[in-house]
Amino acid sequence: MQPKAPKESKTILTDLVLPSETNPLNNLFGGELLARMDRAAGIAARRHSRRIVVTAAVNHVSFGKSVPLGSVVTIEAKVSRAFKSSMEVFIDVWIDDRESGLKSKANEAIYTFVAVDEAGSPVPVPPIQPETDLEQQRYDAALRRRQLSLVLAGKMKPKDATELKALFEE
Numbered sequence: 001m002q003p004k005a006p007k008e009s010k011t012i013l014t015d016l017v018l019p020s021e022t023n024p025l026n027n028l029f030g031g032e033l034l035a036r037m038d039r040a041a042g043i044a045a046r047r048h049s050r051r052i053v054v055t056a057a058v059n060h061v062s063f064g065k066s067v068p069l070g071s072v073v074t075i076e077a078k079v080s081r082a083f084k085s086s087m088e089v090f091i092d093v094w095i096d097d098r099e100s101g102l103k104s105k106a107n108e109a110i111y112t113f114v115a116v117d118e119a120g121s122p123v124p125v126p127p128i129q130p131e132t133d134l135e136q137q138r139y140d141a142a143l144r145r146r147q148l149s150l151v152l153a154g155k156m157k158p159k160d161a162t163e164l165k166a167l168f169e170e
């Protein structure tokens with residue numbers, strides 16, 4: 001299969017934070033952000049693979065900054081690396097400053113999606129060819145994140161997680 005660039009899967013979701021989506025501190029409820037990120041990442045994985053995709057794992061979420069009621073939230077998702085049937089999707093979350101119009105980074109997350117056929121069996125996806133320095137960094141680190149996720153899910157033995165071991169032995 002021909003490699004594809006991360007930009008080909010780029011997905012941007014912009015929406016407001018409404019009162020029904022907030023916690024008692026009037027900030028965006030974490031589960032609501034997880035759902036929005038899942039949606040954007042799922043579209044990115046589908047754009048990359050042109051297949052049905054399912055969420056296989058949420059590898060990392062960092063709620064670094066709260067997102068106040070009324071904020072305009074922009075979620076940007078791109079496939080950072082593809083393996084055989086699985087794809088790592090990197091998600092960056094930004095909020096607009098109403099007065100300056102500038103965007104500031106609020107959160108980021110990494111999800112894994114798997115492309116499947118109509119019966120739900122995994123199918124192959126095209127590889128990723130990174131183009132920018134950031135895309136290359138995310139691509140390189142994706143292998144150890146995959147190993148960590150598989151070890152935590154009980155699908156890989158820690159002794160086989162070579163990239164992870166190398167990280168701790170540095």
Ligand SMILES: CC(C)(COP(=O)(O)OP(=O)(O)OC[C@H]1O[C@@H](n2cnc3c(N)ncnc32)[C@H](O)[C@@H]1OP(=O)(O)O)[C@@H](O)C(=O)NCCC(=O)NCCS
Pocket residue numbers: 054055056057082083084085086087112114116120122146149150153155
């Ligand atoms: C995800 C799913 C398709 C994997 O199917 P499976 O029969 O376990 O298939 P495999 O073990 O061959 O895994 C398929 C791929 O998923 C990857 N994978 C599976 N679990 C993973 C995890 N926890 N973290 C990262 N990758 C994972 C495997 O590494 C493999 O990747 P590769 O083909 O690129 O090498 C299956 O578990 C499933 O359908 N889960 C439910 C998905 C769903 O409903 N999501 C919404 C939740 S509400």
